Amino acid sequence: MIPTIFALATAPGRAGVAVVRVSGPASGDALVALTGKALPAPRMAKLVRLRDPTSGEALDDALVLRFTAPRSFTGEDVVELHLHGGRAVVAGVVEALSALPGLRVAEPGEFTRRAFENGKLDLTEAEAVADLVDAETSAQRRQALRQMEGALGQLYDGWRERLTRSLAHIEADIDFPDEDLPSGVSDAARPVLSALATEIDAHLDDRGRGERLREGLHIAIVGAPNAGKSSLLNALARREAAIVSARAGTTRDVIEVHLDLGGYPVVLADTAGLREAAADEVEEEGIRRALDRAARADVKVAVFDATALPVLDPATVALVDKDTVVVLNKTDLADAAVAKVGEWEAVAVSARTGSGLPALERRLTAFSADRLAGSGAPALTRARHRSALEECRDALRRALTAPLPELMAEDVRLASRALGRITGRVDVEDLLDVIFRDFCIGK
Numbered sequence: 001m002i003p004t005i006f007a008l009a010t011a012p013g014r015a016g017v018a019v020v021r022v023s024g025p026a027s028g029d030a031l032v033a034l035t036g037k038a039l040p041a042p043r044m045a046k047l048v049r050l051r052d053p054t055s056g057e058a059l060d061d062a063l064v065l066r067f068t069a070p071r072s073f074t075g076e077d078v079v080e081l082h083l084h085g086g087r088a089v090v091a092g093v094v095e096a097l098s099a100l101p102g103l104r105v106a107e108p109g110e111f112t113r114r115a116f117e118n119g120k121l122d123l124t125e126a127e128a129v130a131d132l133v134d135a136e137t138s139a140q141r142r143q144a145l146r147q148m149e150g151a152l153g154q155l156y157d158g159w160r161e162r163l164t165r166s167l168a169h170i171e172a173d174i175d176f177p178d179e180d181l182p183s184g185v186s187d188a189a190r191p192v193l194s195a196l197a198t199e200i201d202a203h204l205d206d207r208g209r210g211e212r213l214r215e216g217l218h219i220a221i222v223g224a225p226n227a228g229k230s231s232l233l234n235a236l237a238r239r240e241a242a243i244v245s246a247r248a249g250t251t252r253d254v255i256e257v258h259l260d261l262g263g264y265p266v267v268l269a270d271t272a273g274l275r276e277a278a279a280d281e282v283e284e285e286g287i288r289r290a291l292d293r294a295a296r297a298d299v300k301v302a303v304f305d306a307t308a309l310p311v312l313d314p315a316t317v318a319l320v321d322k323d324t325v326v327v328l329n330k331t332d333l334a335d336a337a338v339a340k341v342g343e344w345e346a347v348a349v350s351a352r353t354g355s356g357l358p359a360l361e362r363r364l365t366a367f368s369a370d371r372l373a374g375s376g377a378p379a380l381t382r383a384r385h386r387s388a389l390e391e392c393r394d395a396l397r398r399a400l401t402a403p404l405p406e407l408m409a410e411d412v413r414l415a416s417r418a419l420g421r422i423t424g425r426v427d428v429e430d431l432l433d434v435i436f437r438d439f440c441i442g443k
């Protein structure tokens, strides 16, 4: 017998409403045990008193809702208890449910896993449920919703269907070699396979847009000590996240803040000031981390001190490239009529007065849009998908140069299998633990 699972589906802690979700064959019995009444009609909310079945003690007046298999999120019988969101209410209901036969607390992601196992969602849609719950900005929400609606799964399943048709042609060639089939049916498969390999390449060649949109664009602030990097981070974050002081070499660790720039998620990092003569080994390590972060960032903000012009810090100059926004800070102290740093157009700002910051935010938003905005096509959102697609594409390229139809067929089968693993159509048992482990309990 499949165990019936339950968990608090809303965030823990005090709240107006808390929802406890129950899924599995015993969920209807559990509701009867808690209410002492006959089951309400499916999909009709009903206000009822819940009592502890053992002690008879009143627990809450709750709104209950019942879904019958297979028409529910998990595809099983589901009961939702909409409780008053007090800790004691939730604890009382959870305790009463735990005492019922056949019920146990759900593991992280177990509701969504059951939905996948019952064919309610493919794997990309299940992953999108987790992304939607984690979405912090509107662009992230849009991407997760599209994927949850099946846009990505449909793309991959469509590719897989094309492979299945090609495979049928190639197999006909193998099975009936002497028949008078139009010369080399497997030759007809070649253009299809080649077009698909090209499409997959184009889908892969997206500078990691979908993955970046899930994680946030990494922007690193770099510059000489005291250029005002931490002051700038605080001004952009609108809180005192990093320590600011007149002492050169204040920042050592990389300090991260999460920003929402025009709907795009950004992880902005403040770093240690770059200089040759570090005061001690701690600062030296800070500089090493700063350079490392700069190397891995999608975008750099190179901060120069307007009061130091025309001298430019060489270590910062060395980091400027096409993915860098050059910023001239402390323009409240200097005559910054020229927003130029050497040859570069700079954004003139004052972290102290806030002048120029809206312009800097606009520049960074434009960078984010360029990196993260989609063309409308569904984006690849996970490393797991990327490696399966690469495997598929490589198998297709091998198929195209295979000397025998038998070998060609084998590679097409491998390519199809790689695609099937993304949506969960083929042997993914080994993947499920990894995928659903990232979910929180109650999802």
Ligand SMILES: Nc1nc2c(ncn2[C@@H]2O[C@H](COP(=O)(O)OP(=O)(O)OP(=O)(O)O)[C@@H](O)[C@H]2O)c(=O)[nH]1
Pocket (backbone or CB within 6 Å): 223, 224, 225, 226, 227, 228, 229, 230, 231, 232, 243, 244, 245, 246, 247, 248, 249, 250, 251, 252, 271, 272, 273, 274, 329, 330, 331, 332, 333, 349, 350, 351, 352, 353
């Ligand atoms: N007048 C003025 N002072 C600023 C401005 N930005 C920063 N400062 C001052 O410059 C000093 C250094 O600022 P920080 O933000 O600590 O500089 P930093 O680049 O983070 O320095 P390190 O962490 O040591 O590398 C502090 O005294 C700030 O108050 C600005 O726009 N105008």
Ligand SMILES: [K+]
Pocket (backbone or CB within 6 Å): 225, 226, 244, 245, 246, 247, 248, 249, 250, 251
């Ligand atoms: K400082």
Ligand SMILES: [Mg+2]
Pocket (backbone or CB within 6 Å): 229, 230, 231, 242, 243, 244, 250, 251, 270, 271, 272, 273
């Ligand atoms: Mg600092």
